[in-house]
Amino acid sequence: xxxxxxxxxxxxxxxxxxxxxxxxxxxxxxxxxxxxxxxxxxxxxxxxxxxxxxxxxxxxxxxxxxxxxxxxxxxxxxxxxxxxxxxxxxxxxxxxxxxxxxxxxxxxxxxxxxxxxxxxxxxxxxxxxxxxxxxxxxxxxxxxxxxxxxxxxxxxxxxxxxxxxxxxxxxxxxxxxxxxxxxxxxxxxxxxxxxxxxxxxxxxxxxxxxxxxxxxxxxxxxxxxxxxxxxxxxxxxxxxxxxxxxxxxxxxxxxxxxxxxxxxxxxxxxxxxxx
Amino acid sequence: xxxxxxxxxxxxxxxxxxxxxxxxxxxxxxxxxxxxxxxxxxxxxxxxxxxxxxxxxxxxxxxxxxxxxxxxxxxxxxxxxxxxxxxxxxxxxxxxxxxxxxxxxxxxxxxxxxxxxxxxxxxxxxxxxxxxxxxxxxxxxxxxxxxxxxxxxxxxxxxxxxxxxxxxxxxxxxxxxxxxxxxxxxxxxxxxxxxxxxxxxxxxxxxxxxxxxxxxxxxxxxxxxxxxxxxxxxxxxxxxxxxxxxxxxxxxxxxxxxxxxxxxxxxxxxxxxxxxxxxxxxxxxxxxxxxxxxxx
Numbered sequence: 001x002x003x004x005x006x007x008x009x010x011x012x013x014x015x016x017x018x019x020x021x022x023x024x025x026x027x028x029x030x031x032x033x034x035x036x037x038x039x040x041x042x043x044x045x046x047x048x049x050x051x052x053x054x055x056x057x058x059x060x061x062x063x064x065x066x067x068x069x070x071x072x073x074x075x076x077x078x079x080x081x082x083x084x085x086x087x088x089x090x091x092x093x094x095x096x097x098x099x100x101x102x103x104x105x106x107x108x109x110x111x112x113x114x115x116x117x118x119x120x121x122x123x124x125x126x127x128x129x130x131x132x133x134x135x136x137x138x139x140x141x142x143x144x145x146x147x148x149x150x151x152x153x154x155x156x157x158x159x160x161x162x163x164x165x166x167x168x169x170x171x172x173x174x175x176x177x178x179x180x181x182x183x184x185x186x187x188x189x190x191x192x193x194x195x196x197x198x199x200x201x202x203x204x205x206x207x208x209x210x211x212x213x214x215x216x217x218x219x220x221x222x223x224x225x226x227x228x229x230x231x232x233x234x235x236x237x238x239x240x241x242x243x244x245x246x247x248x249x250x251x252x253x254x255x256x257x258x259x260x261x262x263x264x265x266x267x268x269x270x271x272x273x274x275x
Numbered sequence: 276x277x278x279x280x281x282x283x284x285x286x287x288x289x290x291x292x293x294x295x296x297x298x299x300x301x302x303x304x305x306x307x308x309x310x311x312x313x314x315x316x317x318x319x320x321x322x323x324x325x326x327x328x329x330x331x332x333x334x335x336x337x338x339x340x341x342x343x344x345x346x347x348x349x350x351x352x353x354x355x356x357x358x359x360x361x362x363x364x365x366x367x368x369x370x371x372x373x374x375x376x377x378x379x380x381x382x383x384x385x386x387x388x389x390x391x392x393x394x395x396x397x398x399x400x401x402x403x404x405x406x407x408x409x410x411x412x413x414x415x416x417x418x419x420x421x422x423x424x425x426x427x428x429x430x431x432x433x434x435x436x437x438x439x440x441x442x443x444x445x446x447x448x449x450x451x452x453x454x455x456x457x458x459x460x461x462x463x464x465x466x467x468x469x470x471x472x473x474x475x476x477x478x479x480x481x482x483x484x485x486x487x488x489x490x491x492x493x494x495x496x497x498x499x500x501x502x503x504x505x506x507x508x509x510x511x512x513x514x515x516x517x518x519x520x521x522x523x524x525x526x527x528x529x530x531x532x533x534x535x536x537x538x539x540x541x542x543x544x545x546x547x548x549x550x551x552x553x554x555x556x557x558x559x560x561x562x563x564x565x566x567x568x569x570x571x
Contacts, residue, residue: 105348
């Protein structure tokens with residue numbers, strides 16, 4: 001396994017686009033997650049107020065709420081590491097280096113595993129960055145800093161990790177089926193940001209489809225929806241609404257189901273393909 | 276010792292039957308030429324034994340064992356087009372290859388020197404000319420000093436000097452008692468380096484045998500003379516297997532051990548001066564065309 005990670009590392013280590021995307025991604029995580037205070041200040045200066053409450057006292061960085069807040073926000077950025085996975089895979093197809101790797105003595109299983117290890121490492125790195133970033137922001141801004149509060153709800157980091165893994169597997173599946181990186185990226189973008197959300201809204205709220213046809217029960221099973229459902233929107237709690245501040249077993253099961261499907265199909269596809 | 280055994284291999288694409296019940300045995304130390312017109316199944320065969328193409332049916336084994344990635348570590352391959360990461364330098368590309376082949380990185384400089392790329396080792400692959408790219412793939416194939424080498428049209432797109440260099444390299448490698456499998460449609464190339472060959476057409480094997488046997492049996496020699504007694508002397512010469520006469524020109528089928536000098540000497544001693552003496556060497560090309568014609 002270490003050998004496979006090392007092979008992947010040797011391929012990416014001197015690849016400029018990889019470093020640019022990775023730094024942009026990590027930078028974006030840090031900015032988005034640490035920018036909350038600045039945003040609230042800005043809202044205050046613009047004269048916004050929530051039921052007469054000064055926005056700057058909204059405790060978005062308080063432990064343990066910070067974990068769900070940050071992972072929910074950061075999950076929007078997972079499209080960027082998906083680009084890395086897509087480019088890494090379509091490059092192999094375009095340059096026919098996947099074929100060369102097999103000829104040189106890598107088995108197809110090992111090749112797939114080396115790409116899976118890339119997905120794993122990227123997800124792990126982003127989760128670690130969120131953790132460190134959350135810890136620092138929390139220690140600066142949070143009202144409570146006892147260990148117990150800090151590590152309560154830490155499972156949202158786990159959910160964030162799984163979210164990333166599944167989404168990157170989805171990207172990998174598309175990339176292993178198609179040659180052109182640009183096309184795969186556009187497809188992934190359109191599907192996960194436009195098509196599926198629209199379909200999901202229709203399934204859930206369009207009276208005929210959701211009630212009569214009963215499609216609202218299908219909606220949670222749509223892949224991108226299933227991935228985002230792992231971490232529910234947390235911010236209504238600041239206007240005193242009920243939120244789901246835990247990871248539901250049902251959501252987790254559906255997500256794991258997609259994880260198995262994406263990895264299984266991409267494995268099967270690559271195994272039977274002539275290179 | 277059998278290096279590669281292919282049994283009943285078939286590959287069907289949607290409309291084409293690219294390989295039809297191919298059997299092939301390649302033994303240690305052979306320089307084996309795989310011949311055939313374009314599209315005859317050479318590259319498909321190599322793709323299957325290297326596990327990048329799935330066979331429709333049939334089996335193959337390397338070194339008497341089942342197919343596995345480990346056995347491919349012992350096979351160096353140079354295929355049609357060199358495939359490397361364009362944004363990496365020669366050294367960086369070879370590091371990836373070394374990691375895959377589980378061979379040390381200590382030989383990288385050495386193989387780069389062998390193929391003459393050492394000076395350019397820190398330039399990225401995309402800046403290389405075709406000849407340099409081809410040489411890098413040779414370097415990569417030599418990286419772990421493999422006992423078996425596979426070459427698919429290795430001289431494609433090279434200039435005459437590059438072609439000569441590759442031939443020289445193949446010969447040097449063959450001299451180290453290594454096994455080489457060479458696919459080519461350039462018969463001259465195969466004749467110059469191969470010990471054995473097989474002919475494929477439309478996925479069917481038409482012939483398999485040793486190059487030496489096919490070429491060494493007989494040579495054809497044309498002679499003529501003003502002397503009337505020429506025909507009698509030809510009949511008396513005990514190296515003659517057969518001859519035909521057209522317009523005073525005799526075409527002799529001779530044992531190939533008899534040189535032009537022997538022949539000239541013989542006639543001279545019988546008081547005949549030859550006015551014409553030309554030896555048509557049997558070429559693989561001729562044999563190849565014959566094999567194809569026989570199977571039409």
